[in-house]
Amino acid sequence: MFFGDMMFTFAPIFIGIIFIIVLGFIIFRILSSIKQGIKNKNSPLLTVPAEIASKRIHVQGDHSHTTYYVTFEVQSGDRMELIVEGKEYGMLVEQDLGLLSFQGTRYISFERQK
Template sequence: MFFESTMFNLVPFFIIIITVIVFGSLLWKITTGINQNIKNNASPVLTVPAQVIAKRTEVRGEHSHTWYYSTFEVESGDRIEFEISGKEYGLLAEGDLGLLTFQGTRLISFDRNR
């Protein structure tokens, strides 16, 4: 009898804890996204010669959403990875040379040399 009454008292506690964790995670994700967007908007727009060094994909989630990434190397030797669209991913090839335009962590464009 004691175990059953204790179990029913703990269920609302666990529901509250799970709700706080879910909403806390959601709030954290939204806050970090807004902060990154503010930092990007405050960053200068740069255009530099670059080369596509690597491409990769990442599949996440139960319903298989795919994220696309490309890594560029600039003249100084620094490498920068950007999340890109599937269309951009398909148009890029490793070794492509061109002008990379970006603002913070946001890729604006990559214009290949012809």
């Protein structure tokens, strides 16, 4: 068997293994997302006094997908980072005080104190 012949048998196996790994990762992400959604749906809807501690964004790809995060600090001193929509992100300001509504890890709203 020549080296060239080995490459012709190795390449399809290698591509198949990579395909299975990528497919497995995609299935894992989908199942994790479904599991988190079910957990959030079964969590109580809470509204608590909170302060906006910080904000950040994460850009994936060539500006093709942006995720917006806001960290809220509740009265106990605990912090939670929640994903918010871009429009909502622009309206929130660090150190604002208000009422945070959330369900599990899902952001619902933030109403500023007047």
